[in-house]
Amino acid sequence: MEKLKQNPIVKKLGLNRILLVGILIVMFVVFRAVLGSKFPIVDSIKSTLNYVYFLGFLSLGVTFVIATGGIDFSIGPVMFCCALISGYCMTSYGVPCALAMVICILVGLCFGVFNGWLVSYMSVPPFIVSMASMNIAKGLASVFTKTQSVSWPLGSDPENGWFRNIVSYNGFPTGLVIFLLFAVLCGIILYRTKPGRYILCLGSNSEAVRLSGVNTKKWRMLSYIICGTMAGIAALFFVATYTTVQPGYGDQYNNEAIAGCVMGGTSMVGGLASIGGTVIGVCIISLLQQGIMAFGLGKGQQMIITGIIVIVAVYADVSARRRKN
């Protein structure tokens, strides 16, 4: 094992990430072997990717927040809130599709600003802030849409159907390209820019960073803003794949996004984050959902399994840290 860790290629990619990719492949093979034709290769990959898109954006966003040592439990409902408000503007007030898409992202941004401001400037614990804003997001969406579900235009819609090209264009997976581009961008922000450096350092020891003359409040807030904005983008990918959103839902995606993030090696206590890990983690979670569905298991079982994954991943992180100390 030690020898393997010293191998330059392994070192570069990270043993953790290689293992995760291994898990991903093994999972796929097992599903195929057990389920056979109930798990068709091409369709399964397609549906997994569809899930990866929206979940991936949520996960990338929340990676920044977790890197500061915070948490955001509002991302799922915020995503739905974004899609509902902007979709309702389009269907009921005749707002053009392009503008609705902008509104969608802006709503997410606003939630990010709200959460970030409360956490860093008002010193309200992130757990409470995000729990509360989860309810606000759900309530706001219900009030705004008068508790109706909202459907975004279908691909066949001659006027507005074009927006679905963000997921796929004539069979080409544009969604995958956009998602990976964003992942690379997030990686650059986190590891190669000043804000990213501050976010990681303040997650590790906020007081030492503050005493170095850094405006920690501003940078902590930024992480929530990134997170909220990403939820807005996630919303677009959600409706471009699944068309319809209903008010009052979205909680389950919190856990799934956080699970993907933590599984990828981002530490819940802050200071350590892996964007590459998050991407692979999200793929594993998404594949798992497809597998569960192919097995004929319902939402309930799905939630149980995700819950267990979060606990196992966080426990693994905590115990790894304890061993180190």
Place this chain on the structure above:
Amino acid sequence: MGEVILTMKDIDKSFPGVHALDHVNFEVKRGEVHALMGENGAGKSTLMKVLTGIYQKDSGSITYKGKEVEFHNTREAQDAGVVIVHQELNMVGDLTVAQNIFIGREPKKGFRIDDKKMIEDSRKLFRELNIEIDPREKMHNLTVGKQQMCEIAKAISHKAEVIIFDEPSAALTEKEIADLFVIIRDLREKGLGIVYISHRMDEIKVITDRVTVMRDGGYVGTLITAESSKEDIINMMVGRVIYEDPKQHSMVAPDAPVVLKVEHLNAGKMVQDVSFELRKGEILGFSGLMGAGRTETARALFGADPKQSGKISIMGKDGQLREVTINSPQDAVKYGIGYLSEDRRRYGCVVQKSCIENTTLATMEQYTSGLLINSAKEKEVTEKYIKELATKTPSADQLVVNLSGGNQQKVVIAKWLTRDSDILIFDEPTRGIDVGAKNEIYKLMNKLAAEGKSIIMISSEMTEVLRMSDRIIIMCEGKVTGNIDISEATQENIMNKATRNID
């Protein structure tokens, strides 16, 4: 002196980067006061923490009352009768004296706490010790000395047979120390084993029966106090390290300009109407007892804690002294102040990050070309400072957590040097740093001062204050009680001023 009650043999303990205890031996007899001496960082406190179960030893054995024991936490040690009275008092300020003494083992009357019994028992304890404290008083209303008495009472109430005093006199006035000695002698009469940790040679001669000396985490030897001279003990403590004599006179040029002027600074209870001036190239020592308000003054000045009032003026690049507003560390850093905390792991560095990330933390904007961080430049600058400060680290990428205390301190110094800070506040610069590295830090501070940086040095070590400072400000209970030139400074007159307000 009676039979041996406690023996520690071949105790070994390492922390990452530090071999804290190297096969140390120690024993205590019934009815003796046994001094444990050594420089700061010699391992006295660590040894006692191993004894009372706060740390677990790596190897060695502890025999207590004839049986080999291993305490896993202070509770187990207490139950067995080994109790420590800490240097930092562990009291809950908002609870009463009686509640503090019986915390965790309150007498019960049915389901309710029996307050009456608790207060009565506390009274009894105090009577036994000849102390006058009202058990119903809130802890935070007592002076540090009185709080310490409560700690002792608490220790006695545990049916202690071995009591460890970890620098009990550090925060006490002379009268309080005298009272303490009466109590200690009384406990000795009763056949308890007492461990007394202190730096003060005079006290050791007065109160102890034997002295064990430690140096650099190792055991040096044990002497009988009555048969040995001060010099014997000092020689054992100091060993190979030759201490420079105190500074004779100030190194600051007589016409050196004032770079920082603080007037009537008020911040909470611990900083009251503090005024002082710092001149270019000066090392200004801040002396005083624990809790005198020195760190609080520094933090308020640096903007780390809020202040109520006060005027701060700083010399600008044009040489003019100008009033500035400092509401946050950001402001302070902007005006060229750097703060090196007494608690490096909590406030000084981001220990889970590399030397590079820590060195450049206060100067990020120098390393960003456009949007991206210039890693090559970062590394270059960090390596330059590693070389210049002789920081011992395998590489610039090494995590700071893996460095020793002295080298962590150097990383923090590098952080402020990259910032080109002209005013550096060193808060206990050598706390927890081993003797060799200590000298290096001293040399570095002298070099910085000679280069025209101005340094505020907060220190609780008298030798350090006398050796390093050009001028000394003495504080007591939040007020400045003295401001003397090094040429006039002696241990005695500093101590006098440091205890002026008390009693």
